[in-house]
Amino acid sequence: MSEITIISESATPTQGNWIGGTACIDPASLNDAIGWELKPEGLCREGICVPVEDRERIKSGDGIDIAEVAKILGRPSLVSSSTNTVTIGQPSIIRSRALSEREAPDFTLEDLDGESRSLSSWAGKKRLLVAFSSW
Amino acid sequence: MVIAVAIDENVQAITELSEGISYPVLMDPNHILTEMYAISNVPSVVWIDENDKIVRPAAAEFGTNTFTEITGISRETHMQQVRNWVHDQIVPEDATFTVSDLTEEEVLARLHFRLAAHLQRTGQTNDAETHFDLAAELAPLDFTIVRASMPLRGRDPFGEEFFELYEKYLNAGSPYHGIPRNQISD
Numbered sequence: 455m456s457e458i459t460i461i462s463e464s465a466t467p468t469q470g471n472w473i474g475g476t477a478c479i480d481p482a483s484l485n486d487a488i489g490w491e492l493k494p495e496g497l498c499r500e501g502i503c504v505p506v507e508d509r510e511r512i513k514s515g516d517g518i519d520i521a522e523v524a525k526i527l528g529r530p531s532l533v534s535s536s537t538n539t540v541t542i543g544q545p546s547i548i549r550s551r552a553l554s555e556r557e558a559p560d561f562t563l564e565d566l567d568g569e570s571r572s573l574s575s576w577a578g579k580k581r582l583l584v585a586f587s588s589w
Numbered sequence: 590m591v592i593a594v595a596i597d598e599n600v601q602a603i604t605e606l607s608e609g610i611s612y613p614v615l616m617d618p619n620h621i622l623t624e625m626y627a628i629s630n631v632p633s634v635v636w637i638d639e640n641d642k643i644v645r646p647a648a649a650e651f652g653t654n655t656f657t658e659i660t661g662i663s664r665e666t667h668m669q670q671v672r673n674w675v676h677d678q679i680v681p682e683d684a685t686f687t688v689s690d691l692t693e694e695e696v697l698a699r700l701h702f703r704l705a706a707h708l709q710r711t712g713q714t715n716d717a718e719t720h721f722d723l724a725a726e727l728a729p730l731d732f733t734i735v736r737a738s739m740p741l742r743g744r745d746p747f748g749e750e751f752f753e754l755y756e757k758y759l760n761a762g763s764p765y766h767g768i769p770r771n772q773i774s775d
Binding site for chain 1: 590591592593594595596597599600602603604606607613614615616617619621622623624625626627628631632633634635636637638639641642643644646647650671674675687688689690691693696697699700701703704707708711713716720736737739740746
């Protein structure tokens with residue numbers, strides 16, 4: 455297998471190859487790439503499993519079709535064989551819940567010192583979330 | 590408390606802008622926040638309460654009155670509203686506004702932007718340009734896409750290109766994912 459870069463919160467070079475226009479990645483690399491593992495119960499992360507109804511659909515050769523996995527997880531993806539990448543977005547339900555149910559989605563980003571911080575690091579407080587930029 | 594998130598990858602510029610600030614400043618070079626919260630321009634301020642509920646969705650608010658004449662948005666009004674909320678649990682009427690979800694195109698634009706920024710960082714400039722262009726075609730009036738890409742593409746985000754974008758945006762009725770504000774038109 456060669457390498458395909460999976461881009462989500464960060465860019466992760468992942469064992470995989472292209473079959474036609476399909477990005478197939480090594481099942482063992484799935485966790486590193488997107489934080490989910492394929493188990494008999496389905497796609498799992500931190501004790502939560504999403505059932506995979508048609509396992510054949512996500513299998514492609516020895517690999518897993520990463521775009522299909524994204525779809526099962528409700529996440530949009532951009533498959534680009536010309537740049538050897540698959541870019542995976544956030545679950546769309548998180549955003550629609552934020553807008554309709556007003557549940558503030560948690561996120562983790564680095565501060566200016568490179569420390570990982572989350573919205574939930576300051577749970578239990580009133581917070582003003584200010585998006586700004588230098589542009 | 591304030592949590593500032595820079596929709597930006599220029600750590601140096603943000604460090605300079607953040608001088609003297611005591612609240613946390615986080616970097617979001619991959620624009621995760623704009624996808625999760627449907628944010629299309631900065632500055633946008635979201636109020637979140639003790640129970641992680643969004644009390645007031647995204648609205649353009651400024652820390653200074655530099656742009657008040659253009660935007661009609663006053664710093665003092667917002668600060669007073671925040672005080673009323675913090676001290677007396679009073680929220681402004683506009684807080685009930687429901688922000689529209691991103692369209693499929695706007696979501697895809699964010700993925701193209703994220704890919705382009707990665708390609709730019711790894712020296713794949715031509716491919717980066719292609720994907721910045723695709724992102725801009727999908728979300729031509731989204732400042733977090735079009736304007737944010739300018740410095741990454743070696744263009745001036747305060748130059749002619751920005752004013753052209755701003756004019757197109759005004760002519761389109763100022764489409765913004767957030768509480769609509771009174772635009773002072775000419």
